[in-house]
Amino acid sequence: MILDEIRIHDVRNISEAKLEFGKHLNILFGENGSGKSSVLESIYLLSSGKSFRSTQITKIIQENKKKLTLFGKISGSGTSTTLGLEKSRSGHIIHINSEKINRISELAKCLPVLVVTQDSHKLLEAGPQWRRQFVDWGLFHVKHEFHAIWGNYRKLLKNRNLALSQQASIAEIDAWNEGLASYGETYSELRTEYIKSLSPYFENFATELLGKGDYELQYKRGWSLDISLLSCLQNNYERDRFSGRTEFGPHRADFILLVDQRDAKDHVSRGQQKLLVYALNLAQIAYIKQLSEKETLLLLDDLGSELDLEHSEKLLSLISSHFSQVCITTANIESLPLGKFKNIKMFHVKHGTIESVS
Numbered sequence: 001m002i003l004d005e006i007r008i009h010d011v012r013n014i015s016e017a018k019l020e021f022g023k024h025l026n027i028l029f030g031e032n033g034s035g036k037s038s039v040l041e042s043i044y045l046l047s048s049g050k051s052f053r054s055t056q057i058t059k060i061i062q063e064n065k066k067k068l069t070l071f072g073k074i075s076g077s078g079t080s081t082t083l084g085l086e087k088s089r090s091g092h093i094i095h096i097n098s099e100k101i102n103r104i105s106e107l108a109k110c111l112p113v114l115v116v117t118q119d120s121h122k123l124l125e126a127g128p129q130w131r132r133q134f135v136d137w138g139l140f141h142v143k144h145e146f147h148a149i150w151g152n153y154r155k156l157l158k159n160r161n162l163a164l165s166q167q168a169s170i171a172e173i174d175a176w177n178e179g180l181a182s183y184g185e186t187y188s189e190l191r192t193e194y195i196k197s198l199s200p201y202f203e204n205f206a207t208e209l210l211g212k213g214d215y216e217l218q219y220k221r222g223w224s225l226d227i228s229l230l231s232c233l234q235n236n237y238e239r240d241r242f243s244g245r246t247e248f249g250p251h252r253a254d255f256i257l258l259v260d261q262r263d264a265k266d267h268v269s270r271g272q273q274k275l276l277v278y279a280l281n282l283a284q285i286a287y288i289k290q291l292s293e294k295e296t297l298l299l300l301d302d303l304g305s306e307l308d309l310e311h312s313e314k315l316l317s318l319i320s321s322h323f324s325q326v327c328i329t330t331a332n333i334e335s336l337p338l339g340k341f342k343n344i345k346m347f348h349v350k351h352g353t354i355e356s357v358s
Contacts, residue, residue, distance in 0.1 A: 001076040001111055002325050003297055006046065009069040010062040012038040013352035020356070022345030025319075025326055029333040030349035036329035039347075039354065040115060040299045043327065046070045046085050047113035047297070049092060049104035057087055074111055076295060081110055105140075105147060112141050112288065114281050115299040118306060121273045123280065124265040128254035135191050135255065138198070138284050142291045143190055153183040157246060165244040170237055180249070181230035187250045188221045188229070195219040195255055197291075201283035209275045209314055214260045222252035274306055278315055286322060300328045304335030313337040 008017045013035050028036045037053065041060070044052050045068075051060055061068045067088035074081050084095035085107070094101040096110060114137075123130050139146040160176035199217045206215040223232045232248045233240075240246055257264040257276060264276055285296040298319065303312065312335070319326050320341055329349075330336055338344060346357040 001074040001081070001295055001297075003043065003072060003074050003111060004080075005073040006039075006043060007071040008039070008042045010065040011042050011045075011060060011068050011070070012062060014038050014042070014354075015062065015352060017352075017354045019347060019354060021325065021327070022343060023325055024343040024345075025316075025338075025341060026328065026345045026347070027333070027336070027338070028327065028329045028347045028349050028354070030331070032331050034349045035352040035354070036331075036349045037301055038352075039349065040301055040327060040329060042070055043072075043297065043299060044113055044115055045087070046072045046083055046107065047111040048108050049085065049087075049094070052115050052117065057089055061087070061089075072111070083107060083110060108140065112294055112296040113299060114285060114296055115301065116278060116281055117301040120277045120281075121270060123277050124257060124273050128252075131255050132251075132253055134280070134284070135194055138288060139190055139194050141288050141294055141296075142194070146190060149183055149187050149190070153180065153187050153250065156180040156183060157249065157251060161245045164240050164246065167241065173237065173241070174234070177230060177233045180246075181228065181233055184229045184249045188253065191250065191253060192219055192221065198283055198287050201287050202279055205279035205282045205286075205318065206276060208318055209279055209311065210272060214258070215276075215279075216258040216261075218256045218258055220254045220256065222250050222254075223248040271307075271311075275311060282318060282322070289323075295324050298323060298326045300326065302330060303328050304330040304332050309335070309337050313340075316341060 002023055003021055005018065005020050008014050008019075017039070019039065028039055030036055041051050041053050044050075045060075054060055067086055070085045072083040074083065082095075082097055086093040092104065094104060094107060096106060123134060136146075136150065156176055156179050160173060160180055163173050163176065195217050202217060203215045207213065223229055227235075229249060233246070236248060257280075259268055259276070264273060268276070281298070285298060288294050288296055303315075307315065316337065328336070348355050348357050
């Protein structure tokens with residue numbers, strides 16, 4: 001799907017704005033603090049109901065306002081859809097084609113969005129929850145059954161952890177094991193298959209951005225390969241009871257990115273890590289498109305400050321040749337080598353006001 005239009009009301013320093021996007025490269029430029037990232041944040045909010053910049057809604061809603069509202073128009077495959085989101089301190093209201101929707105996940109189904117920011121190197125450096133979220137986001141868009149499996153596993157895990165924290169009997173804890181193990185095995189199989197399928201795409205993009213090398217994604221499922229999850233849960237009852245939580249399962253999974261058979265987070269530079277993260281995100285978009293024919297809107301925040309001209313041009317060339325719609329912010333338009341690219345739409349952002357530049 002293509003995001004044709006977004007209307008923004010009371011998001012940070014943007015009181016009111018309407019943007020009509022191009023179908024390919026969209027560049028938002030202006031000084032730091034002008035509101036460029038708030039536009040990307042608004043797109044991400046409209047897609048997922050949450051922000052990539054803050055977990056506190058009070059920081060996102062404009063000062064002295066009670067709520068923010070977003071409206072979007074998307075199109076693709078001969079159809080068009082309208083999305084609406086209202087968020088306040090007390091909750092949210094969602095509309096799709098003017099119909100009120102209860103599940104916020106329905107927004108993501110309509111408008112898949114991936115964002116890469118200055119902090120995106122955390123995908124490699126920070127805790128495994130970042131990498132689990134990365135894989136699960138992709139699975140959500142390619143496996144229809146994933147969301148139910150994910151939800152059931154989380155629900156059973158919460159119940160088992162509650163029983164463990166309350167020092168329940170082994171019989172009470174065992175009551176949760178079979179269901180948790182069944183959903184956990186299926187959950188893990190989906191992740192394993194996804195990483196395996198994603199790897200060739202990642203290797204191709206990593207080679208394009210960093211040059212020839214041995215690039216590998218290695219999945220760690222969260223418990224030993226030589227035992228079933230049910231047996232693992234049963235064998236580690238005392239350990240779990242002592243810690244008050246379930247120590248093994250897909251919620252403990254991770255993946256490692258290897259470059260020349262060494263963990264990238266320990267053996268490549270920060271700049272190379274960022275390029276690897278770009279390669280991962282481009283691989284995910286390409287794989288989702290290949291498997292489901294879904295177009296993913298890619299958001300690149302402050303691109304010019306992250307990469308030198310050579311790598312910026314390589315990245316833009318890859319995007320231009322492989323993907324459709326992209327929104328890029330930059331504080332320095334001269335830092336982006338845009339001369340060879342066509343179908344670019346430009347927006348100047350200043351003090352929360354946005355103007356299309358012809």
